[in-house]
Amino acid sequence: MSSEAQRHFDVLVIGGGPAGMAAAARAAECGVRVGIVDDNFRLGGQIWRGESDAARSDHERSNVSQNTEASRWADRLRASGATALCGLRVVHQPDLGVLLAENLDGFCELTYDKLVLATGARERFLPFPGWTLLNVMGAGGLQAMVKCGLPIQGKRVVVAGTGPLLLAVASYLRQHDAEIPVICEQASWKSLAKFGLTLFSWPQKIIQGIELKRDLAGVSFAANSWPLAAHGQKTLESVTISRAGKNQNIPCDYLACGFHLVPNVELPLLLGCAVSNGCVQVDDLQTTTVPSIFCAGEPTSIGGVELALIEGQIAGLAAARRGFEAKALFGKRQKARRFGRLLDRTLRLRSELRSLSLPDTIVCRCEDVSYSRLRQHGSWRAAKLHTRCGMGPCQGRVCGPATQFLFNWNADSVRPPVFPARVETLAAITGRSQLQHDDATGGRS
Amino acid sequence: MPNQITVTVNGTPVLVPSGATVAVAMVLVGQVCRTSVSGEPRGPLCGMGICFECRVAIGGVSHCRSCQVLCEQGMQVTTEN
Numbered sequence: 001m002s003s004e005a006q007r008h009f010d011v012l013v014i015g016g017g018p019a020g021m022a023a024a025a026r027a028a029e030c031g032v033r034v035g036i037v038d039d040n041f042r043l044g045g046q047i048w049r050g051e052s053d054a055a056r057s058d059h060e061r062s063n064v065s066q067n068t069e070a071s072r073w074a075d076r077l078r079a080s081g082a083t084a085l086c087g088l089r090v091v092h093q094p095d096l097g098v099l100l101a102e103n104l105d106g107f108c109e110l111t112y113d114k115l116v117l118a119t120g121a122r123e124r125f126l127p128f129p130g131w132t133l134l135n136v137m138g139a140g141g142l143q144a145m146v147k148c149g150l151p152i153q154g155k156r157v158v159v160a161g162t163g164p165l166l167l168a169v170a171s172y173l174r175q176h177d178a179e180i181p182v183i184c185e186q187a188s189w190k191s192l193a194k195f196g197l198t199l200f201s202w203p204q205k206i207i208q209g210i211e212l213k214r215d216l217a218g219v220s221f222a223a224n225s226w227p228l229a230a231h232g233q234k235t236l237e238s239v240t241i242s243r244a245g246k247n248q249n250i251p252c253d254y255l256a257c258g259f260h261l262v263p264n265v266e267l268p269l270l271l272g273c274a275v276s277n278g279c280v281q282v283d284d285l286q287t288t289t290v291p292s293i294f295c296a297g298e299p300t301s302i303g304g305v306e307l308a309l310i311e312g313q314i315a316g317l318a319a320a321r322r323g324f325e326a327k328a329l330f331g332k333r334q335k336a337r338r339f340g341r342l343l344d345r346t347l348r349l350r351s352e353l354r355s356l357s358l359p360d361t362i363v364c365r366c367e368d369v370s371y372s373r374l375r376q377h378g379s380w381r382a383a384k385l386h387t388r389c390g391m392g393p394c395q396g397r398v399c400g401p402a403t404q405f406l407f408n409w410n411a412d413s414v415r416p417p418v419f420p421a422r423v424e425t426l427a428a429i430t431g432r433s434q435l436q437h438d439d440a441t442g443g444r445s
Numbered sequence: 446m447p448n449q450i451t452v453t454v455n456g457t458p459v460l461v462p463s464g465a466t467v468a469v470a471m472v473l474v475g476q477v478c479r480t481s482v483s484g485e486p487r488g489p490l491c492g493m494g495i496c497f498e499c500r501v502a503i504g505g506v507s508h509c510r511s512c513q514v515l516c517e518q519g520m521q522v523t524t525e526n
Binding site: 039040041046087089104122123125132134135136137138140141142143144145148149150151234235362365366367368392393394397398420 | 461462464465466468469472473475477481482483485486487488489490491492493494495496497498500503506508509512513514515
């Protein structure tokens with residue numbers, strides 16, 4: 001991409017996961033010019049990562065069942081005529097209706113009439129002793145690495161944390177011949193049983209559950225269980241887990257550990273969209289509090305791929321001024337949202353997890369800020385000012401949700417750029433405001 | 446066997462499957478991606494470009510998230526510490 005390039009789209013979609021793909025496809029099918037941008041090198045988001053990858057090895061092709069829904073949407077998006085821009089991340093909004101994005105080669109400006117934010121979610125990480133060791137990764141994190149070529153055959157992987165992602169990841173790793181000594185789920189059997197009973201309202205989820213059960217036959221699943229500490233010199237060697245009240249040490253090569261998901265709301269916040277309880281607020285047509293900006297999928301509430309596809313379609317239609325066609329999807333959306341709320345209730349983090357961090361456990365990995373240093377402060381802001389917590393390159397994306405759980409801090413303030421950007425990119429912002437200043441003064445300043 | 450390509454990590458050639466990210470190459474060769482401000486070795490955590498723990502220099506460009514970059518034949522990867 002040449003520097004200083006500018007591209008205009010009637011509808012610009014940020015995020016190439018299920019919600020973004022559905023939004024872009026539906027909008028482009030209405031005949032408007034659509035662009036879809038993703039930070040990753042391919043569309044599909046985290047959940048569909050590598051699903052339509054032609055470069056996949058024969059071994060993998062025979063082992064991994066093709067996700068038909070993923071390829072259906074990929075085909076539909078391709079046929080819709082939307083322009084996909086991968087490996088490109090939005091860092092700043094220099095002006096209303098203008099976004100500045102950069103890739104490995106340079107930067108560009110993207111302008112739009114309507115914007116759809118489909119920025120997805122990330123895993124919630126909770127700090128415990130040893131969680132910074134090599135080969136301790138997120139559950140989705142390790143899966144992403146394996147999808148990107150990490151050999152896992154014959155490796156021992158403890159899967160721990162909370163949420164349905166743990167089962168999906170364990171099943172995926174097993175299909176790739178990893179050994180899973182145990183899956184630790186922090187939720188209680190009681191809440192899981194309650195959840196299981198209510199699943200009868202969602203037949204599709206039952207089918208998915210049965211498939212997972214088949215894939216995970218023989219793997220031990222422990223509720224009321226969580227990791228206490230990871231051990232190793234530099235690289236992980238074993239994990240101590242609390243399993244139904246008893247401590248147990250398990251030798252392993254990897255720990256795949258994540259505590260459900262957190263919406264990515266940094267870009268929506270930067271653009272002025274109202275966020276409440278960590279989720280972007282939207283109306284019936286997925287419109288945010290900024291009238292030209294829509295939001296779909298996990299940023300509006302963690303609800304899974306089905307909800308993301310429905311919300312994405314509604315947002316795409318609404319952004320293409322065909323909101324009236326979206327009304328047919330409202331009922332399905334309501335039902336899918338109920339599932340998300342049910343998950344939230346089931347997976348509520350137990351208070352014992354607050355005491356996983358010891359005084360010297362690092363909470364902010366970018367700046368190496370320990371639990372004991374953070375505990376002295378009363379707010380996220382005070383902690384940032386005094387300890388540099390959340391001021392490193394991840395900008396609090398990892399430690400923010402952790403401190404929210406540990407200390408009840410509200411870590412949802414953002415400053416541009418929303419991702420670390422190169423000096424040339426930042427210079428473009430300065431250059432832009434200088435141009436505007438020259439225009440206003442006739443270049444006489 | 447899938448096609449393999451060679452990248453160089455801190456001067457050492459590494460054979461990786463085509464389609465692998467630089468982060469995978471780092472784990473395969475057992476290299477630490479970065480050293481933290483208090484001196485701890487760090488490697489990939491989130492696998493999706495959020496945490497910046499896997500950042501390395503690629504082709505002389507520093508602070509690249511290795512999990513977001515596909516390996517290319519002859520690519521030069523260096524760690525920054």
